[in-house]
Amino acid sequence: MGITIKQPNINTSFQTFVVNEKDEVEYGLSALKDVGKKFIEDVCAERANGNFVSLMDFASRVDLRKGGIRALNSLAKSGAFDDLCSRDEAVSSIKNYLEASEQKFKSKESAVMDMFGSEQDIKVSGFDLRTFNDSEKLKMELESYGFYFSKHPIALMRKLCLQNLPLSISWPHQTTKNISLC
DSSP, X not given: OOOOEEOOXXXXXXSSOEEOTTSOEEOXXXXXXXXXXXXXXXXXXXXXXXXXOSHHHHXXXXXXXXXXXXXXXXXXXXXXTTTTSOHHHHHHXXXXXXXXXXXXXXXXXXTOOOSOOSGGGOOOOOOOOOOOOHHHHXXXXXXXXXXXXXXXXXXXHHHHHXXXXXXXXXXXXXXXXXXXXX
16 A cells, blocks of 8 residues: 655654654654653743754754653654754763753743853763664664554664575474475
8 A cells, every 4th residue: 555654853743643744654753662742842832933953953952851861861762853963863862861851941930030041052962873673673663652653673684694594394294395484
């Protein structure tokens, strides 16, 4: 039938599943584990002022405290920030962006002079950029979606399986049959 379901995207997805102009289903951000509807409503409302161009821009425009670390981790692990930065960077640094956003919005609430006048002033440092392999990324997808979204882990091993695992099985009183596991 050819129905395409697109992964969540912080710049194009909405709270619920929607069909876009290309007749593709865009995954709803609130359908991810640990992501609340109110937080996504706030994200979509701010996005109406223009797409997010970086994680810094996102952290400076949206009060990330409203979502919390679990929601942000789920968004990062699902690939919702893949248009802004690599998934490795998003997952590795999301806690630091939460802290920067928290400082900015706390200073606004307390009417203290805003040290973070623009998104360029937000500084995020001190995180170790970890590189995740395909297997780890699939595990992260499972954690955020509740299922494997992009592919099943066996797909990573299919080629190896086909090349190296032909088996010969012999049943009593029958001829040998060659089979393949994949």
